[in-house]
Amino acid sequence: MAQALSERTIALVKATVPALEAHGLDIVHEMYARMFQNPEIRDLFNQSHHGDTGSQPRALTGAILAYANNIDNLGVLAAAVERIAQKHVGLQILPEHYPHVGNALLGAIAHVLGDAATEEIMDAWADAYWFLANLLITREAAIYENLAAAEGGWNGWRAFEVVEVRPESSVITSFVLKPRDGGPVLRHRPGQYLTFWFDIPGHAPVKRNYSISSAPNNATYRISVKREPHGLASNWLHDNARIGAVLKVGAPAGDFFMPDVPERPVVLLSGGVGLTPMVSMLESIVAQGLEAEVHYVHGARDAQTHAMGDHVQSLIAAHPKARNTVFYETATASSVETDACQGQVSGAWLAEQTPIQEADYYLCGPRPFLRALVSDLAAAGVPASRIHYEFFGPADEILAA
DSSP states (O other), rough: OOOOOOOOHHHHHHHTTHHHHHHHHHHHHHHHHHHHHSSSTTTTTTTTGGGGOOHHHHHHHHHHHHHHTTOOOGGGHHHHHHHHHHHHHHTOOOOGGGHHHHHHHHHHHHHHHHGGGGGGHHHHHHHHHHHHHHHHHHHHHHHHHHHHHHHHOSSSSSEEEEEEEESSSSEEEEEEEEETOOOOOOOOTOOOEEEEEOOOOOOEEEEEEBBOOOOOOSEEEEEEEOOOOTTTHHHHHHHOOOOOEEEOOOBBOOOOOOSSSSSOOOOEEEGGGGHHHHHHHHHHHHHHHHOOEEEEEEEETTTTTTOOOOHHHHHHHTTEEEEEEESOOOOOOOOOTTTTTOOOOOOOHHHHSSTTTTEEEEEOOOOHHHHHHEEEEEEHHGGGGEEEESSSSOOOHHHHH
């Protein structure tokens, strides 16, 4: 167990909050510049989240500020620590990587703050960094150990073969993956993701997370991937991941998942390709014959981009307490689903059409979708303990708040 921080360290770190509010993003950019001078460290990260327009620097800035603000009450950060640990395990972060990150962070603080970064301040931040690092290292070690010990589990990168490729819409394709070693696979928690290592010619190693879109089955995983206009990994998958292709895959990870036996009605809310973890949850509910009341609500741009609609409807039909509602932002001549709603899912509609006083809400989709519906549900009185959401990429500061 990590040794508790001293009152002096806590006071000094909290005293730097105004400086972090003013210069935090500059510190983070400088930190990443220092870290990425080492190719081994650079290749651990998803580079699409970095750079001037990337979301990761803003997310880390917010995380550092939250840590400084709450360093005397770390219990409020427990969920964030778990989310970070899960992400680190997916990316195969190990204890030996932490000194590189710590040196880069402390060097960046000293560089950006200049004379204000006194020896006393720097010592306090070193203590604070290693306190948090040791918490993460301990939690990550437990996750790695559990993954290695579980039936079908593994550490590191395991070779999976693409055994099925299935177009789901004009922009989304599913890939079914089976281990090349012929062994079983870990039964994931519905909602979790896999981390992939892609060796794309002309590029440094590429890391991406893709939610599992199938129920646990011991033998295979399915991912359903949207072809993004400028998505390096998604375009490579769509163009190259034919049957027989081999991919490097990390074990299932993530703290967004449905309990084994839901205690309350379940409302699954998805926008676009955010349907992937929701389909995993819905398949699991049906496969296990769970009696929970289920409402599936999905928003798509139009019928052409709406993926897995027939599959979802077949699952709904197999469950006596399930209901399915689809929203299309744009009506087209080929929109054959006459019962689809037009427009976007709203909090007002959810309040009228779903058991808002008792249900658990699971959400996944684009940031505007999440911002609007998480805010609407909270405003309608749904407690945070019943609002669960996943986002693709680093945590958005508005969502985190």
